[in-house]
Amino acid sequence: MASxxxxxxxxxxxxxxxxxxxxxxxxxxxxxxxxxxSYYDRHGYWAEALAVWQEAVATLTRRGQAxxxxxxxxxxxxxxxxRELDQPDAALPVLESVxxxxxxxxxxxxxxxxxxxxxxxxxxxxLGEHERAVEVSRAVVAGCTHTLGPDDPATLDAIAGLITSxxxxxxxxxxxxxxxTLIDRRTQTLGADHPKTKWAETLxxxxxx
Numbered sequence: 671m672a673s674x675x676x677x678x679x680x681x682x683x684x685x686x687x688x689x690x691x692x693x694x695x696x697x698x699x700x701x702x703x704x705x706x707x708s709y710y711d712r713h714g715y716w717a718e719a720l721a722v723w724q725e726a727v728a729t730l731t732r733r734g735q736a737x738x739x740x741x742x743x744x745x746x747x748x749x750x751x752x753r754e755l756d757q758p759d760a761a762l763p764v765l766e767s768v769x770x771x772x773x774x775x776x777x778x779x780x781x782x783x784x785x786x787x788x789x790x791x792x793x794x795x796x797l798g799e800h801e802r803a804v805e806v807s808r809a810v811v812a813g814c815t816h817t818l819g820p821d822d823p824a825t826l827d828a829i830a831g832l833i834t835s836x837x838x839x840x841x842x843x844x845x846x847x848x849x850x851t852l853i854d855r856r857t858q859t860l861g862a863d864h865p866k867t868k869w870a871e872t873l874x875x876x877x878x879x
Contacts, residue, residue: 677709678709678710678713681702681705681706681709682706684702684705684706685699685702685703685705685706688702694729694732695729695732695733697733699729700726700729700730700733703722703725703726703729704726704740704744706722707719707722707723707726707744707747710722711723711747711751716751716754716755717755719747719751720748720751720752720755723744723747723748723751724748726744727741727744727745727748730744739775742768742771742772742775745764745767745768745771746765746768746772746786746789748764749761749764749765749768749786749789749793750765750789752764753789753792753793753796758793758796758797759797761789761793762790762793762794762797765786765789765790765793766790768786769783769786769787769790772786778809778813779813779816779817780817781817781818781824783813784810784813784814784817784824784828787806787809787810787813788810788827788828788831790806791803791806791807791810791831791835792831794806795834795835795838800835800838800839801839803835803838803839804832804835804836804839804841806835807828807831807832807834807835807836808832810828810831810832811825811828811829811831811832813828814828820855821855821858821859823859826852826855826856826859826866829848829851829852830852830866830869830870832848833845833848833849833852833870833873836848837873837877842877842878845877846874846877849870849873849874849877850874852870853867853870853871853874856870
């Protein structure tokens with residue numbers, strides 16, 4: 671089995687060979703880019719992954735696949751990586767476009783749409799757009815509850831995100847009510863000593879009466 675360093679070298683060489691033998695825009699080269707970007711992404715080479723994902727989008731656009739599902743999945747990775755690289759201003763328009771496309775392509779309550787919306791709400795919070803973050807967070811909670819059920823871990827994480835957005839907006843009354851619900855559900859599903867349960871309890875104790 672190849673080591674991580676050997677795998678990186680193999681994938682980088684594979685992309686260079688594909689570009690040399692087949693050209694920038696052939697499907698085999700696109701696939702080689704996607705493989706390399708995925709490797710960079712998984713292993714935390716975020717700047718390198720971002721650059722290769724952007725090259726892949728440019729290639730798909732030249733191939734007439736600008737509105738393909740593959741292109742928009744890559745755009746989501748680009749928006750997420752901007753966030754990982756602490757560039758929320760760059761992430762915001764990308765994630766807004768991804769959410770719009772995923773809604774159109776998969777529907778409001780699809781897991782992929784909800785995941786993109788979660789990243790969007792976090793980006794809005796980071797930029798201080800707390801009212802918009804609350805709006806998006808509410809939609810994520812509603813979608814997760816409808817699709818996955820009220821006690822699914824993703825739903826509980828969505829409620830935690832909404833609580834954070836409400837707290838940033840100084841909406842402590844609603845946030846306290848949701849925190850009590852979250853503590854009860856996480857105690858039942860994860861246990862009283864789980865870090866996520868403790869996080870909710872600590873946050874509740876920090877809120878003004």
